[in-house]
Amino acid sequence: MRKKKPSYVRRLLGSLSPSEQIEKIVEQGMCIGCGACQSIAGSEYIEMQLVNGSDLVAVPKKELSSSTVDQILSVCPGTKVEGLPEPLVEKDSTYDEVWGIWRQMTMAHAQDESTRHRGSTGGLLTALALFLLEAKSVNFILHARASSTHPAFGEATISRTSDEVKLAAGSRYGPTPTLIDIVHILEQCERTKETFALIGTPCDITTMRNLAQIDSRVDRFCRYQLTMVCGGFMDTAGLRNVLDQKGVDIDKIHKMRYRGFGCPGPARIEMEDGIVHEIDYLDFWGEDDSAWNLPHRCKICPDGIGDSADIAAADSWDGGAPSRLSLSDDPGSNSTIIRTLKGEELFKAAVKAGYICQEGSLIPRDMDRFQPHQVRKKGAVWARFVGMRSANSVVPDVRGLRLKPLARRNPIKLNLQEARGAKKRVKEKGCK
Numbered sequence: 001m002r003k004k005k006p007s008y009v010r011r012l013l014g015s016l017s018p019s020e021q022i023e024k025i026v027e028q029g030m031c032i033g034c035g036a037c038q039s040i041a042g043s044e045y046i047e048m049q050l051v052n053g054s055d056l057v058a059v060p061k062k063e064l065s066s067s068t069v070d071q072i073l074s075v076c077p078g079t080k081v082e083g084l085p086e087p088l089v090e091k092d093s094t095y096d097e098v099w100g101i102w103r104q105m106t107m108a109h110a111q112d113e114s115t116r117h118r119g120s121t122g123g124l125l126t127a128l129a130l131f132l133l134e135a136k137s138v139n140f141i142l143h144a145r146a147s148s149t150h151p152a153f154g155e156a157t158i159s160r161t162s163d164e165v166k167l168a169a170g171s172r173y174g175p176t177p178t179l180i181d182i183v184h185i186l187e188q189c190e191r192t193k194e195t196f197a198l199i200g201t202p203c204d205i206t207t208m209r210n211l212a213q214i215d216s217r218v219d220r221f222c223r224y225q226l227t228m229v230c231g232g233f234m235d236t237a238g239l240r241n242v243l244d245q246k247g248v249d250i251d252k253i254h255k256m257r258y259r260g261f262g263c264p265g266p267a268r269i270e271m272e273d274g275i276v277h278e279i280d281y282l283d284f285w286g287e288d289d290s291a292w293n294l295p296h297r298c299k300i301c302p303d304g305i306g307d308s309a310d311i312a313a314a315d316s317w318d319g320g321a322p323s324r325l326s327l328s329d330d331p332g333s334n335s336t337i338i339r340t341l342k343g344e345e346l347f348k349a350a351v352k353a354g355y356i357c358q359e360g361s362l363i364p365r366d367m368d369r370f371q372p373h374q375v376r377k378k379g380a381v382w383a384r385f386v387g388m389r390s391a392n393s394v395v396p397d398v399r400g401l402r403l404k405p406l407a408r409r410n411p412i413k414l415n416l417q418e419a420r421g422a423k424k425r426v427k428e429k430g431c432k
Contacts, residue, residue, distance in 0.1 A: 007397045008389070009079045018069040019060040022046065028394045028426075029296030030078030031057045035156070035180025036207045037072045048177050055235065055295070056153065056175035075210040077203040078297055083307045083400025085209055088340045096364040097402050098375055100307045104338040104347070105367065107316065107359035109331070116332055120171040120260050124313045124334040124356065125199050125226055128346065129165045131355040132197050137346075138223050139194035142185065143168060144176045151256040152239055156180050158196075170260035173233045178204045182211070189221035197224040202306045203297075209308045224346060227306035229314035229337075229371060231292070238293020242284065243269075248277055263332025264315075264322060280327055287321070300388070300422070302381045302401050304374050310343030311336065320372045335362055335370050382407035383415040387422030 006014065013021040025031055033056040038046045041064060049059040073079050084101045093101050109122030115130065116123040129141045140160045145168035147153035154176030159165045178200045189195065198208055205227050212218035234242075240250045248269055255270040259281060266278040285292060298304075306312030316335040317326070338344050350356040368375050382403035385395045407415055 007080075009073060009394060009397055012392065012394060013073075018064040018066050019062075021069050022058055022060050022064065022072065025076065025078050025394055026057045026059075030076075030394045030396070032077055032203045032295070032297045033057060033175045033177055034077060034201075034204055034207050035177030036075055036182055036211065038177075038180055039183040040071050040075065041068050048180060050150075056177065071214060074214060075207055077206040077210070077396070079394065079396050080210055081206050081302050081396045081398050081401065082209065083303075083402075084339055085212075085308065090341050093339075097405055098378055099305060099337065099364045099367055100402070101339050102337050102364075103341065103344045104336075105362035105364065106336050106338070107333050107362060108336050108347075108351075108356050109333045109359070111354050111357045115166070115169070117262065118166065118169045118260055119332065120169075120228075120265075121263055121313070121315050122332040122334040123169070124336060125228065126165060126169045127355045128226060128311070128350055129159070129197065129199060130162050131350040131353060132224065132346070133160070133162060133165065135349070135353065138197045140196045141165060141199060142178070142182075142196050142222075143199040144172050144178050146170075146172065146256065147174075147176075150174070151253045152236065152250065154178070158185075171228070171258050173258045174236065174239065175233065176201075179207055182208075183215075186215065186217040186221060190217055195221050195223045197226060198222055199226045201230050202227050202301075202303050202309065202312075203230075205306060205309045206303060224311075224342065225309050226311050226343075227309040227313070229306060229312050229335075229374065230301075230304045231373060232294040232298030232301065232304070234293055235295045241293065246277065246279060262328075263330040264327075281322060282324065282327065296425075300381060300384050300395075301377065302385075302396065302398050302403055304377060305371070306337070306339075307401055308339075310340045311338050311347060313337075314367070314371055316370045318369050320370065333359060335367060337367070378403070379406045379410055380414075380418045383410070383418035384422040386415075387419035387424075388426055390419070391423045391426035393426045 035048050037058045038048050045062045045064055046058050046060055051057050089101055093103050108124055110116040110127035115126050119126045132138045140158050144154040145157040147155040153174040154172030156178045205225050243250050252272045254272045257268045259265045264281040266280045267284045269277040313334040313336050316333055338347050351358050388395045
């Protein structure tokens with residue numbers, strides 16, 4: 001039998017020591033801060049730390065074993081990203097080159113008006129979490145809430161009650177290590193036979209699908225994997241720049257909500273002295289998202305659309321951003337991609353039970369209108385990876401995400417520009 005050729009990442013990192021491999025992933029901007037590597041190795045060997053006052057990244061503390069790093073490389077969303085696992089693809093599912101495998105696309109929102117208002121868009125993911133708990137379909141929800149130590153960050157949380165779910169509602173646009181305790185959680189589930197649903201970013205879902213390939217407990221105990229269509233998060237340096245322009249001292253923030261309590265709702269910043277600042281979505285992010293300052297891994301993300309989730313929920317503004325007129329009177333509705341049979345069954349059950357209001361069907365070209373930036377990025381990533389590889393940069397091994405066919409749609413000139421630009425950024429900035 002022919003020996004399997006090592007992946008690009010493993011060939012690139014193969015000459016380094018195990019700890020140096022982790023350091024290289026971080027140095028080249030591919031760590032998204034999910035925390036899974038700390039959970040796999042143990043906090044005495046790897047710890048998520050705040051570096052340079054802004055980046056939450058994996059920091060090796062002791063020399064790691066090769067076997068541990070092999071596990072990390074097979075799970076990390078900075079080194080491996082794949083589409084929907086083949087066993088979850090039903091024969092009657094539909095395929096779209098941009099949006100991947102899907103069974104249903106629809107507009108929907110939380111039936112309960114307070115849940116809809118509190119959520120980031122239409123409260124869909126919050127409503128699904130409430131339904132899963134109250135129907136006793138799972139024992140708990142693993143998701144994110146506002147950090148208790150870094151107000152602009154998120155932190156992993158486990159919700160076992162409806163009130164806990166509601167308190168965690170709303171988007172987190174800062175670093176969030178949602179999977180920092182995932183191995184411990186799976187060990188507990190093995191003892192207690194409890195089940196859970198994960199609500200996380202597409203990177204979190206990628207990590208869980210990767211982990212399932214080496215740990216059978218994931219599929220036994222994590223019943224549902226739900227995500228938001230993700231434009232990336234704002235790194236702390238970028239947020240500091242935005243808030244400085246608004247006269248807000250990031251170091252004196254007591255509590256922060258990025259959006260919610262309306263669609264999209266204002267950013268609400270409570271200071272240590274009790275002063276409250278509210279900044280509307282367009283003033284905070286820019287009319288064309290020009291104020292976003294994304295980490296490198298988000299700029300070259302091959303899957304912001306939740307390709308491997310059971311259900312992905314998205315914003316639904318034509319052109320990809322709200323209008324000034326809609327900021328105060330949009331009740332919020334999620335464009336929703338249901339990818340798996342169990343995702344479809346969950347959605348139908350939540351509608352029947354009165355947790356979700358389904359508004360009408362969509363097609364992929366509707367998603368193009370709502371998420372044009374996702375379409376552009378999906379088409380640009382293959383060329384960006386080519387440029388990065390030519391600069392000997394870490395690039396995730398990707399499968400099932402249709403990147404090369406999408407790149408073929410582009411003019412050759414555009415692909416060359418994307419490749420050269422990515423190579424230049426690697427050479428000049430080390431991907432930071």
